[in-house]
Amino acid sequence: MVKRRKALREIMILEAIVAMLTVLGLLVFFAEPGSGIGHSDTGIRSFFTKEAEAAETQKSVEWNLRLVNAWHKLPENYSIEFTALSNGERVDKRIYPALQAMFDDARAEGIYPFVREGYRTTEEQQQILDEKTQAYVDQGLIRTVAKKKAREMVALPGTSEHQLGIAVDINADKERCSNDEVYAWLAENAYKYGFILRYPQGKTEITGIEYEPWHYRYVGEEAAKEIHEQGICLEEYLGETEH
Ligand SMILES: [Zn+2]
Structure with missing residues (x-):
């Protein structure tokens, strides 16, 4: 009986070691290359890389x-x-x-x-640009030149x-x-x-x-x-x- 109990305890210790190694392996597997484990603000970054990246993208805009x-x-x-x-x-x-x-x-x-x-609005911006172009045309400039000059003064729609x-x-x-x-x-x-x-x-x-x-x-x-x-x-x- 004593022998059997000892064997059981050995199996339990082995299982514990295997479980620990598995957890360690998972941590290494999910850790971002170069980031290391625990090298982050939250300490659990490795598991939340995607969320963190999404937050950063959000922050950048x-x-x-x-x-x-x-x-x-x-x-x-x-x-x-x-x-x-x-x-x-x-x-x-x-x-x-x-x-x-x-x-x-x-x-x-x-x-x-x-x-x-x-x-x-984009339409209003276009209208301002068109009016400026027309003002130059009215001053006697040909349309292509008038357009170019207007663009130097007025931002293009979207910008x-x-x-x-x-x-x-x-x-x-x-x-x-x-x-x-x-x-x-x-x-x-x-x-x-x-x-x-x-x-x-x-x-x-x-x-x-x-x-x-x-x-x-x-x-x-x-x-x-x-x-x-x-x-x-x-x-x-x-x-x-x-x-
Ligand atoms: Zn302004």
Whole structure:
């Protein structure tokens, strides 16, 4: 009997070892090459690689950091939920509270901004381009040249940040203050509300757009603070300066 019990215990120990080896084998099998086991924020990354990668992909296209410029087109069927402003302009509803807070605080300091232009559809962008082209034709340029010149001034449909619904052109209520006063206040304060001067001076080669003191873009408070303090543009912040 003693002998048998001993044999049983040996089998149990063997089984335990086999089970441990199996678990270890599975861990190694599922671990991402090079990542090692336990070398992650969660400690169980190896089992959740797919989820983590999905989250990272999601993060790289976070709505408030989405890049739209001449080299990064708006995704097709990009959908937006809007909030309409009192003058009929529309913005992505997610930026509305920050926009309203910014305007309220500006007004409290005697600065009276308003959104001259918010969201723009692809059709509206095309129309602006067509009108600009026509203006050049009316000046006597042949159509091909007029088209080329217009494209230097107006973004092609799909490459205007206004199509994201989180960019706004801000002007002054001229009866109460000047544009320059509004631009100066925004340059100093907009970042506190998550907005950045999107096309700063000296960054035209990177942004592809001339200095526009009226065009503000929502990126969220964290990014806006960093961009403002470092004096960089969105492309530099995102590491997308090559084109
Ligand atoms: Zn604009």
